[in-house]
Amino acid sequence: MPGPMREQPMQNEIRPHTGNTLRCRGWRQEGILRMLENTIANGERPEDLIIYGSTGQAARDWPSYHAIVARLRELRDDETLVVQSGKPVAVFRSYPTSPRVVLATCNLVPRWATHEEFERLRAEGLTIHGQYTAASWAYIGSQGIMQGTFEVFGACAQQHFGGSLAGRVVLSGGLGGMGSAQPPGITMNGGVALVVEIDPSRIARRLETGHVEEAFDDLDTAWRRCRAAAAAGEARAFALRANAADVCEHFAAASERPDCVTDQTSAHNLLHGYVPSGLTMDEAHRLRASDPDAYRRRAGETVARHLRALLALRAEGVPCFEYGNDLRAAALANGVEDAFELPGFVPLFVRPSFARGRGPVRWVLLSGDPADQRAADEAARALFPDDLLLQRWLSLTGKWAPIEGLPARTCWLGYGAREAMMLRMNEMVARGELRAPVAVTRDHLDSGASAWPARETENMPDGSDAIGDWPYLNAMLNVAGGADLVAIHQNAGNIGGSISAGMTVVLDGSNETAERVSRVFASDPGIGVVRHADAGVPEAVEFLANSDIRAGFVD
Ligand code: NAD
Secondary structure (H helix, E strand, O other), rough: OOOOOOOOOOOOOOOOOOOOOOOOHHHHHHHHHHHHHHHHHOOOOOHEEEEEEOOEOOOOOOHHHHHHHHHHHHHHEEEEEEOOOOOEEEEEOOOOOOOOEEEEEOOOOOOHHHHHHHHHHHOOOOOOOOOOOOOOOOOOOOHHHHHHHHHHHHHHHHOOOOOOOOOEEEEEOOOOOOOOHHHHHHHHHOEEEEEEEOHHHHHHHHHHHEEEEEEEEOOHHHHHHHHHHOOOOOOOOOEEEEOHHHHHHHHHHHOOOEEEOOOOOOOOOOOOOOOOOOOOOOHHHHHHHOHHHHHHHHHHHHHHHHHHHHHHHHHHOOEEEEEOHHHHHHHHHHHOOOOOOOOOOHHHEEEEEHHOOOOEEEEOHHHOHHHHHHHHHHHHHHHHOOOOHHHHHHHHHHHHHHOOOEEEEEEOOOOOOOHHHHHHHHHHHHOOOOOOOOEEEOOOOOOEEEOOOOOOOOOOOOHHHHHHHHHHHHHHHHHOOOOOOOEEEEEEOOOOEEEEEEEEEEEEOOOHHHHHHHHHHHHHHHHHHHHHOOOOOOHHHHHHHHHOOOOOOOO
């Protein structure tokens, strides 16, 4: 039975409940409530319920938040709470194996899915921006970005450099919130990172946090330092204070070149993000304020030069890719007609994994006890001794994935491996090897869970990039399989740009949960394999043919 209602916390003081006491009628409701609390506690502006990505929100407003909490506390084991864009709207009777919570966030009718209409609806208090994991209550702090970046550079190493970046220099730009995961992502794979950043305060911050170990103002000195470290096989991370476009242009014309080049400057925003060449950070601030049109024009010229330099490097055989920052779209809009000749990171490095149903899962130890996190890590190590990328990631998490909120772990696991790991943890809960249940969830960026033509579904072999059916099918399958929470979102990134689905299962140690786990962790990545095979991705076609998934009935 639920415990007595505590006093409502101050609005900016949400902390996830820990330990073994239930405030709800069961662990499935309690687990979901702790995930909501954990998401807010890890958010960028918890006082505004803003979690990440500038506007990604966990609940419509504070009254909605408190109503969600109250409904979860009283929710029965055969009831489902319905949440519409962050506001709880109804509770219906369902089945014990049905989801306890279903959510739909920011889904606009396609022709009305414009920035202006969204802003109008948001101002009216009718919707919120859910991003991926903000409104599905699956955010766990910075670990997700760190691990994803590690995976991308791991796949890059695999594809181009025999499995390791040792002896290689990777050049990139931007040491912001997302970009600062690049230096560790590169060094964790054995390489030397040189990240160009224009803002000295960002560099100072990353020196302080240890994301980079040395910073330079002079390109020649930085390059000599990189070459020496690479020659010695050292994994090192350096920053260079400069404009990324200038540095890429320099290397496009130089005789010595980095081994791989990408970029994570904020090119998606040519007024408030990307900095034009020839300006210091202070000068950029002044021009932005005094003459925004001139700023935009100069940023556009720079982004075009930046992209042309990347294409020139690529023509010389240097692996180059866009890393999700809209650099190509910005360059195209500024006259680089072949901007999309530069490949995106998903088709290159993520799709081969997604095609086989391998992707990100994250588990959250609801006890709050770091000992539980260590035990779960140990279980993963023991279950997958041959997964060298996973083993390396787990050995580095102590340094790069500190506990934020509830102890959590994210890693990439394949089809079959996900089910095996979740069943193992469910068993650990049952045997008391973990002190409380575990909530298992994932990013919406996963095999079958996202349709985003500018990213996850860019350049599908059959041209089906904009087909939005698959995330809906994914969400419905997760309801059918008995996930505890199922969410369907639109518009992560730009309004009108994507459709995605999320899910959470709470491992309470019961046999009935083990049954649901087997269904959900087969169909959730399984529909991703089917989506990719249907599109003709060769890895998926081959994987499907050798798997137990029954699919592909019509050629
Ligand atoms: P941010 O705004 O926090 O940081 C961007 C950094 O780039 C800033 O420090 C800025 O000073 C620097 N910068 C801007 N123009 C520069 C230039 N010309 N030369 C050198 N430095 C320059 O952004 P962030 O959170 O780090 O995200 C970076 C980009 O990645 C964004 O465009 C974002 O949309 C994108 N992103 C991609 C993914 C993905 O899945 N790949 C996920 C999230 C964000």
